[in-house]
Amino acid sequence: MAILVCGGAGYVGSHCLEGLRQAGFDCIVVDNLTRGHRAAVGDTPLYVGDISDPAFMDQVFAEHSIEAVLHFAAASQVGESMKDPLLYYENNLCATVALLRAMERHDVKKIVFSSSAAVYGEPEITPIVEDSPKSPTNTYGETKLAMERLMHWCHTAYGLEYVSLRYFNAAGASPGGLIGEDHTPETHLIPLVLQAAQGKRESVSIFGTDYPTPDGTCIRDYIHTSDLASAHRLALEYLLRGGKSEIFNLGSEHGLSVREIVEAAREVTGVDFPVKLAPRRAGDPAVLIASNRKAREVLGWVPQHSDAHTILASAWKWHRDHPNGFDDK
Ligand code: UFG
Numbered sequence: 605m606a607i608l609v610c611g612g613a614g615y616v617g618s619h620c621l622e623g624l625r626q627a628g629f630d631c632i633v634v635d636n637l638t639r640g641h642r643a644a645v646g647d648t649p650l651y652v653g654d655i656s657d658p659a660f661m662d663q664v665f666a667e668h669s670i671e672a673v674l675h676f677a678a679a680s681q682v683g684e685s686m687k688d689p690l691l692y693y694e695n696n697l698c699a700t701v702a703l704l705r706a707m708e709r710h711d712v713k714k715i716v717f718s719s720s721a722a723v724y725g726e727p728e729i730t731p732i733v734e735d736s737p738k739s740p741t742n743t744y745g746e747t748k749l750a751m752e753r754l755m756h757w758c759h760t761a762y763g764l765e766y767v768s769l770r771y772f773n774a775a776g777a778s779p780g781g782l783i784g785e786d787h788t789p790e791t792h793l794i795p796l797v798l799q800a801a802q803g804k805r806e807s808v809s810i811f812g813t814d815y816p817t818p819d820g821t822c823i824r825d826y827i828h829t830s831d832l833a834s835a836h837r838l839a840l841e842y843l844l845r846g847g848k849s850e851i852f853n854l855g856s857e858h859g860l861s862v863r864e865i866v867e868a869a870r871e872v873t874g875v876d877f878p879v880k881l882a883p884r885r886a887g888d889p890a891v892l893i894a895s896n897r898k899a900r901e902v903l904g905w906v907p908q909h910s911d912a913h914t915i916l917a918s919a920w921k922w923h924r925d926h927p928n929g930f931d932d933k
Pocket of ligand 1: 680681682720721722771772773774791792793794796808809810811812822823824862885888892
């Protein structure tokens with residue numbers, strides 16, 4: 605029996621794939637490589653194609669006995685989702701309909717799904733719990749919420765069992781040093797500060813210094829990809845032992861401001877790279893911090909690598925060793 609990892613060549617997908625393989629799971633990957641990297645899957649069998657292509661997916665399901673699916677295959681840039689909402693509905697929601705349809709055709713009933721804190725929008729209370737109001741402020745978050753609702757109705761109608769994992773700010777790189785974060789274009793704070801430390805960009809902009817936070821900059825809950833990997837393994841094991849459909853936040857319960865990330869990055873890299881103070885970026889909530897109590901209680905998940913130093917040191921090692929990322933474009 606194999607685990608099908610859709611989007612396993614992407615940033616979070618490849619780290620979770622590595623964790624599953626280290627735990628002894630037999631995995632295969634489907635990825636269309638529009639944003640993922642062939643090198644990120646290592647020697648795991650890779651099928652290059654699209655989850656929305658029924659004939660391709662039928663071939664994959666026919667060649668393997670698939671026990672469960674992990675679904676990371678989605679576009680995830682908030683800004684892009686506002687410029688091109690149709691792309692996000694097609695690539696995220698429509699493709700997930702096709703994937704669930706393929707699973708249904710092949711009688712596969714278990715799925716672990718990559719969701720996002722973006723489903724909550726601007727939170728009314730902090731830390732955010734799973735049943736906090738869902739009011740996405742961008743198309744990306746709206747499609748993640750729609751995919752969760754889709755799985756809910758497939759649960760009711762077809763007996764699909766799903767675990768949806770709402771990541772806060774995924775960050776860091778595998779301690780093994782072979783995989784890390786490589787997006788084009790890069791929009792995320794941590795890789796940007798490390799590129800500035802490498803001299804690959806002149807400075808980093810701090811988007812907004814007038815937020816109602818202690819230092820005026822936005823606070824986020826950064827969660828190491830190694831901790832995301834352990835959560836996915838636990839969620840898969842939960843479903844395989846008969847666990848029922850559930851939704852969990854994945855965050856550290858600890859917030860770091862943009863300025864704190866900049867300072868920690870200067871310390872880890874030893875480079876006093878320049879920053880520029882810039883206006884707020886549209887759609888950024890001031891504070892996003894998860895409650896992870898449910899994942900701790902139900903899955904037994906304990907994040908262990910999500911302090912600023914561990915995140916930045918692992919990401920810095922990846923950036924230094926791979927100055928051109930996976931270098932495969
Ligand atoms: N930031 C800067 N300068 C930059 C880039 C980012 O100040 O050059 C700030 C942002 O304004 C924000 C923080 O750094 O306050 C983190 O920004 P990221 O772009 O790294 O991450 P986001 O919080 O915007 O978004 C991430 C994921 C989304 C997900 C969201 C959920 O990229 O997919 O977390 O919390 F929806």
